[in-house]
Amino acid sequence: MSVTEQARRAQIVAAAIDTIAEEGYARASFARIARAAGLSSTGLISYHFASKQDLMDEVVHTVLGEFGTFVTERMNAESGPAGELRAFIAANIAFVKAHRTRMLAALAVAAGVTAAGPDPLLEADLRGLAELLRAGQRAGEFRDFDVDVMAVAIRSVRDGVLTRLSVEPDLDLDTYTSELVTLFELATRGNT
Amino acid sequence: MSVTEQARRAQIVAAAIDTIAEEGYARASFARIARAAGLSSTGLISYHFASKQDLMDEVVHTVLGEFGTFVTERMNAESGPAGELRAFIAANIAFVKAHRTRMLAALAVAAGVTAAGPDPLLEADLRGLAELLRAGQRAGEFRDFDVDVMAVAIRSVRDGVLTRLSVEPDLDLDTYTSELVTLFELATRGNT
Amino acid sequence: MSVTEQARRAQIVAAAIDTIAEEGYARASFARIARAAGLSSTGLISYHFASKQDLMDEVVHTVLGEFGTFVTERMNAESGPAGELRAFIAANIAFVKAHRTRMLAALAVAAGVTAAGPDPLLEADLRGLAELLRAGQRAGEFRDFDVDVMAVAIRSVRDGVLTRLSVEPDLDLDTYTSELVTLFELATRGNT
Amino acid sequence: MSVTEQARRAQIVAAAIDTIAEEGYARASFARIARAAGLSSTGLISYHFASKQDLMDEVVHTVLGEFGTFVTERMNAESGPAGELRAFIAANIAFVKAHRTRMLAALAVAAGVTAAGPDPLLEADLRGLAELLRAGQRAGEFRDFDVDVMAVAIRSVRDGVLTRLSVEPDLDLDTYTSELVTLFELATRGNT
DNA sequence: CATGAATGAGATTTCATTCAT
DNA sequence: GATGAATGAAATCTCATTCAT
Numbered sequence: 163m164s165v166t167e168q169a170r171r172a173q174i175v176a177a178a179i180d181t182i183a184e185e186g187y188a189r190a191s192f193a194r195i196a197r198a199a200g201l202s203s204t205g206l207i208s209y210h211f212a213s214k215q216d217l218m219d220e221v222v223h224t225v226l227g228e229f230g231t232f233v234t235e236r237m238n239a240e241s242g243p244a245g246e247l248r249a250f251i252a253a254n255i256a257f258v259k260a261h262r263t264r265m266l267a268a269l270a271v272a273a274g275v276t277a278a279g280p281d282p283l284l285e286a287d288l289r290g291l292a293e294l295l296r297a298g299q300r301a302g303e304f305r306d307f308d309v310d311v312m313a314v315a316i317r318s319v320r321d322g323v324l325t326r327l328s329v330e331p332d333l334d335l336d337t338y339t340s341e342l343v344t345l346f347e348l349a350t351r352g353n354t
Numbered sequence: 355m356s357v358t359e360q361a362r363r364a365q366i367v368a369a370a371i372d373t374i375a376e377e378g379y380a381r382a383s384f385a386r387i388a389r390a391a392g393l394s395s396t397g398l399i400s401y402h403f404a405s406k407q408d409l410m411d412e413v414v415h416t417v418l419g420e421f422g423t424f425v426t427e428r429m430n431a432e433s434g435p436a437g438e439l440r441a442f443i444a445a446n447i448a449f450v451k452a453h454r455t456r457m458l459a460a461l462a463v464a465a466g467v468t469a470a471g472p473d474p475l476l477e478a479d480l481r482g483l484a485e486l487l488r489a490g491q492r493a494g495e496f497r498d499f500d501v502d503v504m505a506v507a508i509r510s511v512r513d514g515v516l517t518r519l520s521v522e523p524d525l526d527l528d529t530y531t532s533e534l535v536t537l538f539e540l541a542t543r544g545n546t
Numbered sequence: 547m548s549v550t551e552q553a554r555r556a557q558i559v560a561a562a563i564d565t566i567a568e569e570g571y572a573r574a575s576f577a578r579i580a581r582a583a584g585l586s587s588t589g590l591i592s593y594h595f596a597s598k599q600d601l602m603d604e605v606v607h608t609v610l611g612e613f614g615t616f617v618t619e620r621m622n623a624e625s626g627p628a629g630e631l632r633a634f635i636a637a638n639i640a641f642v643k644a645h646r647t648r649m650l651a652a653l654a655v656a657a658g659v660t661a662a663g664p665d666p667l668l669e670a671d672l673r674g675l676a677e678l679l680r681a682g683q684r685a686g687e688f689r690d691f692d693v694d695v696m697a698v699a700i701r702s703v704r705d706g707v708l709t710r711l712s713v714e715p716d717l718d719l720d721t722y723t724s725e726l727v728t729l730f731e732l733a734t735r736g737n738t
Numbered sequence: 739m740s741v742t743e744q745a746r747r748a749q750i751v752a753a754a755i756d757t758i759a760e761e762g763y764a765r766a767s768f769a770r771i772a773r774a775a776g777l778s779s780t781g782l783i784s785y786h787f788a789s790k791q792d793l794m795d796e797v798v799h800t801v802l803g804e805f806g807t808f809v810t811e812r813m814n815a816e817s818g819p820a821g822e823l824r825a826f827i828a829a830n831i832a833f834v835k836a837h838r839t840r841m842l843a844a845l846a847v848a849a850g851v852t853a854a855g856p857d858p859l860l861e862a863d864l865r866g867l868a869e870l871l872r873a874g875q876r877a878g879e880f881r882d883f884d885v886d887v888m889a890v891a892i893r894s895v896r897d898g899v900l901t902r903l904s905v906e907p908d909l910d911l912d913t914y915t916s917e918l919v920t921l922f923e924l925a926t927r928g929n930t
Numbered sequence: 931c932a933t934g935a936a937t938g939a940g941a942t943t944t945c946a947t948t949c950a951t
Numbered sequence: 952g953a954t955g956a957a958t959g960a961a962a963t964c965t966c967a968t969t970c971a972t
Contacts, residue, residue: 166935188380191962203937208964210935226475243490247508247542248535250483254512255534258519259527265516272473280521281464283418291442298435311533314518315511316439320446322510324457327450329472335451341503342447343440349537350439358952384946395954400947402952550956572764575941587959592943594956610859627874631892631926632919634867638896639918642903643911649900656857664905665848667802678826682819695917700823702898703891704830708841710890711834713856719835725887726831727824729925734823742931768967779933784968786931 171210171220174199178221183263187270218271225261225268232257288313295350304350316346363402366391367412374413375455379462410463417453417460424449480505487542496542508538555594555604558583562605567647571654602655609645609652616641672697679734688734700730747786747796750775754797759839763846794847801837801844808833864889871926880926892922 163171177199181190192204192214201207211217236253237246258265270276291313298304319342327333355363369391373382384396384406393399403409428445429438450457462468483505490496511534519525547555561583565574576588576598585591595601620637621630642649675697682688703726711717739747753775757766768780768790777783787793812829813822834841867889874880895918903909 164934170935192964193961201936203939204963205938205965206936209937214963222473222475226479230475230479242495243486243493244495244539244543246486247490247538250486251508251512251535251538252531255515255527255531258512258516262516262519266520269513269516272476276468281414283414283422284464287418287422294435294438294442298439301435303434303436307536308529308533311530312537314514315534315537316443318514318517319507319510320443320450321461321514322506323447324450324454324461325510326506327454328458335447337500338503339444339447341500342507343443344499345504345507345541346439346443347436349541351436362952383944385944393953395956396946397948397955398953406946548955554956576943577940586957588942589944589959590957593958598942606857606859610863614859614863626879627870627877628879628923628927630870631874631922634870635892635896635919635922636915639899639911639915642896642900646900646903650904653897653900656860665798667798667806668848671802671806675826678819678822682823685819687818687820691920692913692917695914696921698898698902699895699918699921700827702895702901704827704834705845705898706890706894707831708834708838708845709894711838712842719831721884722887723828723831725884726891727827729883729888729891730823730827731820733921733925735820746931767965769965777932779935780967781934781969782932785933790967 167210170206174201174207174210174217175220175224177201178217179225179264179267182221182267182270187267187276222268222272225264226272228261229257229265229268288317291316298350302352305352307350312350315349359402362398363412364416366393366399366402366409367416369393370409370413371417371456371459374459374462379459379468414460414464417456418464420453421449421457421460480509483508490542494544497544499542504542507541551594554590558585558591558594558601559604559608562601563609563648563651566605566651566654571651606652606656609648610656612645613641613649613652672701675700682734686736689736691734696734699733743786746782748800750777750783750786750793751796751800753777754793755801755840755843758797758843758846763843798844798848801840802848804837805833805841805844864893867892874926878928881928883926888926891925 174195178190178195181195181198185194192207195217196202196204196207207217211220233250233253236256237249240246240249292309295304295307295309295312299306299309323333323335323338323342327335366387370382370387373387373390377386384399387409388394388396388399399409403412425442425445428448429441432438432441484501487496487499487501487504491498491501515525515527515530515534519527558579562574562579565579565582569578576591579601580586580588580591591601595604617634617637620640621633624630624633676693679688679691679693679696683690683693707717707719707722707726711719750771754766754771757771757774761770768783771793772778772780772783783793787796809826809829812832813825816822816825868885871880871883871885871888875882875885899909899911899914899918903911
């Protein structure tokens with residue numbers, strides 16, 4: 163592949179990422195991507211990519227490639243699993259912080275997680291969860307963590323299990339239940 | 355709103371849920387929903403719902419309403435925040451287990467979480483994470499949890515933070531980093 | 547199927563026939579057919595026909611249906627194979643005479659015979675053949691037929707064999723050679 | 739025109755013939771022809787041919803040139819119109835036998851005869867015609883020819899007249915009717 | 931001469947929505 | 952309330968042709 167071709171592909175991929183991040187995956191049509199890239203025609207995208215799927219594959223590959231490099235570097239700086247896990251989590255968030263739109267675009271394509279507007283019902287749920295956690299802290303049953311972060315974590319895991327289930331339909335949900343109950347018990351319990 | 359009207363709306367919402375669950379959100383067009391509902395025209399959907407957004411709002415409202423009732427009932431059976439949290443987590447998964455497709459449909463609309471096929475890169479990531487956890491268990495640094503569940507949990511939280519970020523762009527990611535590092539340290543560390 | 551629907555389909559089929567006849571099969575796009583039918587959008591064609599193939603199938607079916615009825619009626623008026631064959635040939639040409647464009651459109655779709663412009667080389671060929679036939683008449687070897695008709699017939703059979711060959715690749719061409727040589731010998735030889 | 743230029747044109751024409759023969763005229767795009775020719779760009783075709791029509795003209799010219807030479811040689815070996823006609827018919831089929839794809843490609847372009855799949859309606863027609871002929875043979879009205887060949891011949895002439903009509907719209911169809919009726923009467927009648 | 935890149939028109943098809951009956 | 956028909960915009964993809972290098 164020539165250097166010009168590579169540059170064009172990269173330019174189109176970048177425009178696709180921006181478009182997905184700004185307008186959502188569903189609205190990331192060739193027309194919008196071409197406009198974002200300053201191309202004269204959607205035909206040019208078809209010229210460089212065999213299909214829309216091909217373009218989206220490259221979007222995912224590009225971002226997850228950067229992401230993987232970023233995370234791996236930070237994990238290698240640590241020794242021992244516990245340190246590596248700390249590094250993994252921190253690096254994940256650090257990458258998200260630095261490349262929010264890129265990462266959102268990649269997940270929108272690969273994991274089907276799109277940036278939906280704040281749904282009132284889901285927000286209420288989250289607030290209710292935070293209140294429960296705060297009550298637990300006041301009662302001395304929970305340690306002193308950030309209740310909003312914990313609420314997001316709990317709900318994220320719920321959603322993550324659901325998504326996982328669509329990939330692996332035969333998941334043993336009883337195991338998930340007991341494991342996750344234990345997980346958050348350990349993560350929340352007071353020091354007593 | 356008349357009884358007939360309510361019944362029709364419910365019928366259409368049910369068909370929409372089925373269609374989203376079976377064909378995915380992107381393919382849930384009025385034509386397919388009408389076919390699933392046994393309606394003779396897509397015009398009937400437009401007659402009963404102001405717009406597609408309106409229908410989708412009702413889809414979310416319906417399922418999350420059922421979900422809320424289900425979870426709240428199980429939480430009320432417990433007393434004390436710790437018990438309620440356990441009940442919350444267990445009830446979440448129990449509902450998912452019982453109403454997988456309904457819940458997937460609701461999340462597809464509300465949270466933009468669609469059932470994407472298993473992306474090779476993401477699967478590899480998950481396996482790598484599981485291996486790290488297993489290594490930590492062998493080294494005695496981690497307790498004896500199910501590594502697959504924990505890996506899903508960790509990644510889910512990463513994705514959840516990202517999604518949260520698109521709703522609340524000014525999230526304090528440094529707090530998230532330290533809180534989540536602590537969360538998973540407590541959740542994974544050995545008994546020593 | 548409602549009467550309105552039938553009428554619309556018939557109107558679209560008629561417009562398709564006209565368009566194919568006037569502009570050729572290759573140029574008979576939905577846009578041109580819609581324009582010919584006075585429709586507001588190509589979407590209406592897609593609304594009434596599942597695909598372009600579906601429309602074209604109906605074009606063929608419609609015309610060949612009319613054609614079949616026409617020919618069969620005239621053949622039934624005769625008794626005995628020789629009379630029926632005469633009726634068949636005459637009816638064929640009579641139908642072509644009356645419904646030239648319809649028949650051309652049907653053949654364009656079904657048999658891949660499109661109205662090509664007069665190619666100089668093919669025209670020269672035809673003239674050469676006519677001259678040969680005229681020479682034979684002058685020499686008394688051939689009977690007194692219309693040389694242009696005979697030339698068209700001979701060439702048509704050649705093309706027909708070729709087309710047939712693409713449908714039935716294992717055709718026994720040696721049989722075809724001897725049979726056709728005999729056929730045209732009988733058809734052309736003088737009365738001596 | 740330089741030798742190189744001639745070679746390139748010939749190469750492209752050959753690739754066009756192959757592509758038309760293998761994929762059909764409608765699918766013989768510059769992209770496919772370039773690929774078949776092993777060219778790196780469709781631009782090269784445009785460089786050597788003024789337009790697609792120009793290329794197709796050369797396709798026809800090339801094949802019909804070879805064809806003409808082949809047929810003329812065999813006709814010259816005969817003396818007298820009747821022998822020449824025999825030679826013409828035999829040579830036509832012999833060329834078709836030897837260069838089926840080339841000839842099909844040329845006719846696809848020049849005469850609009852493309853290799854269409856076997857249309858059920860047309861096949862039924864042909865079988866009906868063959869049965870009529872066989873009935874005539876059994877009744878002693880027809881001589882002992884191959885009914886399939888005769889059926890193909892009769893239908894080919896009908897199609898040929900139709901095609902002819904699109905080139906020469908003022909054809910005298912009454913003459914055609916009587917001439918063709920006579921032609922096939924002579925070609926089919928029994929020896930009585 | 932050859933190449934790869936670019937162009938813009940045009941293809942079929944799907945879609946949410948509107949409207950007369 | 953329900954139906955079928957119609958609308959027009961927008962989608963992806965293919966195409967012949969042009970042009971700078």
